[in-house]
Amino acid sequence: MKVTISDVAKMAGVSTATVSHTINNTRYVSSETKDKVYQAISELGYTPDASARSFRTGKKKTIGFIVPDISNKFFATMIESVETYLSQQGYHLIIANTKENEEREEVNIRLLSAGLVDGLLIASTMDSAEKFESLIPAGFPVVLVDRTFDSKNFSSLCVSNFQPIYRSVCRLAGKGDHKIGIIGGLPRLSTTKERISAYQQAVTDCGLTVDDNLIRYGNSLENSAADCLDDLLDQHCDAIIATNGLMASDTIMYLHKKGLQLAKDIDLVCFVDFNSSFFQMYSNQIDSIVQPVEELGAAAGEQILKRVEDPEAPIFEKVLTSAYRPYNLPNSWNHSDR
């Protein structure tokens, strides 16, 4: 039989209220009584029932994280840092994996917001902000991470996509590259849009011409990195920018296969996975853009808990800065520059 709070109360010779208050430190209990209660608790092996507790209080001590792709190192690392932060604060983390599928995201938002979690962290794969917003119950704590929407109706934590791309284009142009290709992610995502527009603006500003044939969108589903690269190499690119870790590693592999030497036959700029030995291996042949995933995760955890505690808190937006690490430069550049 399950041990309940009243079993404990009976054994300790006190009321259930006293047991509850003892456990939760919600009102004064004399230390003798506390001792009796704890004694009874350990003797009976009592553990408060989490369901009953959250039923009563309305708090689940759980945050949901809706992620587009768990096996992507970027999100895996982020999950790790979110979980680290939340568990320190006594919260749990529920993961939902949408696989960049809008329906899956919809289903998961519905399920999780229906009393399963206190708040939701979402890296949305949705195209339409309106659709997205219609799914979120009024007043439900939500923080957008990595990806955001134009209509700023939710708190968000993102990474600056503009600056590193802009700078790398300028650097490539400065080195004499004229045909700079870029591989973006899913076109509907805010991250992709920002990256592409940074690219376009930089290309213009550097006196080159924007050529749509040099812009390709890759993803693991339909349009692989190899497909994009086939196109880009047809255009005789002298530089390529790969805007996420998956595309980047596939690009390196592909260029290897084609027998092209990095930094010699072709310049490469990569969004690089945090702490990945694969990319470390190429750090002296490619320009790396390292996103501050761990900071992002911790900040996201912090923000969602703030909103859970005060759902009426003002909308918070923060854009973290990526580290831009061109190869072949003095170390001071590589490390201090963010």
Next chain:
Amino acid sequence: MKVTISDVAKMAGVSTATVSHTINNTRYVSSETKDKVYQAISELGYTPDASARSFRTGKKKTIGFIVPDISNKFFATMIESVETYLSQQGYHLIIANTKENEEREEVNIRLLSAGLVDGLLIASTMDSAEKFESLIPAGFPVVLVDRTFDSKNFSSLCVSNFQPIYRSVCRLAGKGDHKIGIIGGLPRLSTTKERISAYQQAVTDCGLTVDDNLIRYGNSLENSAADCLDDLLDQHCDAIIATNGLMASDTIMYLHKKGLQLAKDIDLVCFVDFNSSFFQMYSNQIDSIVQPVEELGAAAGEQILKRVEDPEAPIFEKVLTSAYRPYNLPNSWNHSDR
């Protein structure tokens, strides 16, 4: 205000029981009544309260997964396949990351088993089976994944560690390698023990001598792959076996840096991450061992749900087989041989 089942009942002109039965298909309800109920539900925007429901039924429709390292691709992929299976069955997944820390594992087992989840999937980092067992409440559904204990008191799903290592040692010995080094993971883990003992037995069986100087244990915390490799190269190894994805990629990087050519200066056998383009790049220079992570995850999900439904079910154990892919062999080998 929150919409409850009785609001729906009132609006539909039926009892709460009928609403409940309609939602849950737990007894016959005429289709006209059903229509009225669904009508009221959508009009009010009613969603059943998950806390109240799980409080009432005792079921949380949630499984916990205690993982030693989320950002390790092996576990990230496994989380993905577990989540895929569970979400198909209407279950959610809570992740706890122990970072190979026994105390963190203990805390998480306690928290999660106290009414937060219906069952627990655990890739334990614990040394002592007794300690581990003492943490699991009697009758609580648990399935061990990837790592197991000698005392077979829990269902488990593992990957055969013996066979691929044994075969690769034999292959290396057959090629004429005499000094075969191996880098294991944390010595306390069952996986490490199995891998090392497979290595030792194969070395003996192939007529070589077991030399403890050729056995090193690496991990991301204290003893890096580089440390292990420094030792092994001092011993003039002509082959190295890296027994997990992290060690393997670090090893490749390290050997590169040292200017050693794979398959020429030194033979390399790697436990390789599923679908990793990094390892694909080396598939013609290293012998690969690919663990069936996705199968493992799905099977783990299946088993834990079986136990949740019937906690008295007999203990189930399964060992999945890794794909062993020596390089330089006809394609038929590479794909069909598992």
Next chain:
DNA sequence: GTCAAAAACGTTTGCGTAAACGTTTTGTTA
């Protein structure tokens, strides 16, 4: 010794749901 305030604890209720148990309605057969 009186009295008020503070300290220390008890009684009771209600959260939203599922299901046990019970009732009414409908249809069918003799």
Next chain:
DNA sequence: TAACAAAACGTTTACGCAAACGTTTTTGAC
């Protein structure tokens, strides 16, 4: 048209806990 089964729904309770509300006991100031 009684008799009864089956169909279709309603009433009520209990789950375990936290907290609102209430009571008793202790303390110490006069």
